[in-house]
Amino acid sequence: MNRIISKDRLAEGIVDLRVEAPVIARKRKAGQFILLRIDETGERIPLTIVDSNPEEGSIRLIIQEVGKTTYSLGELEAGDSIKDIAGPLGKATHIENFGTVVCIGGGIGVAPVYPIAAAMKEAGNRVISIIGARNHDLMIMEEDMKKVSDRLVVATDDGSYGIHGFVTDALQSLIDEGLKIDLVVAIGPVPMMKFTSLLAKKNNLPTIVSLNSVMVDGTGMCGGCRVSVGGKSKFVCVDGPEFDGHEVDYDELTMRQSAYHDMEKEAMDIYHKCKIGRDGEDK
């Protein structure tokens, strides 16, 4: 059992948990994730290890509520426990002093890009970060990102905060400034990673993306997280989660992400019915 030490709400539908996991807190590296199961009957879901505190023996998880398991996690409070957490999983980010690294996080993608930006900064890179959200209320981790960046650019789709536009518009502005960029790291929704990679490719910028495929066992055995990278089959859980952004087949990834829509919808309907029953709203 892993006890929740603290819980905060960063924005509507996004929770920030500090959870006891001493071994993972000691071992984890930037780019790695955990698989957690809330209870005996729950499905396993992957979540990035956003940060850790080895002295306290805790890890930080930032979760967007999108379906049954993430909504259930959002209902837990400090003092509650999660049944099991396995990790650290996946390959750690390749960190070295590249020069200038642009770290881009879109939406909940800011959470997984944060530890990479921190490690890149620690390795002596000049880190320029771009974080984007649909609107100001949904912008997360601005202060965290500021601390690990030499420069932070914020963008909102509706112009309610920072640059009016997508993170790709902000990247285009940096390119137009004549900034010499040695590496782009982009994490967020699949279309955001696709279009960021296309823009980066047009400008000959090496690009890393972190893929959020659906996972089942997390051990490379079930094939649930298979993606095509450079025409070859790869498993996000053991070969990734990071890949060369120019080589990923994003259209196939989008298709595979929606493969379980009917089952996910059914699970969510049952969850809502049970919640109404628990809350007594149907009485």
Ligand SMILES: Cc1cc2nc3c(=O)[nH]c(=O)nc-3n(C[C@H](O)[C@H](O)[C@H](O)COP(=O)(O)OP(=O)(O)OC[C@H]3O[C@@H](n4cnc5c(N)ncnc54)[C@H](O)[C@@H]3O)c2cc1C
């Ligand atoms: C390596 C890795 C790291 C991740 N890190 C984080 C993180 O730090 N924070 C976070 O909030 N989420 C993260 N995710 C995504 C997270 O695992 C999913 O949102 C979660 O599994 C959804 O479970 P659910 O039961 O709540 O929703 P489901 O009922 O499974 O799905 C609900 C909706 O979300 C979509 N969805 C399901 N799985 C994913 C997925 N993997 N990526 C994108 N959309 C999905 C479905 O298509 C559906 O529309 C990560 C995924 C991977 C592979």
Ligand code: FES
């Ligand atoms: S989750 Fe099963 S192969 Fe990756």
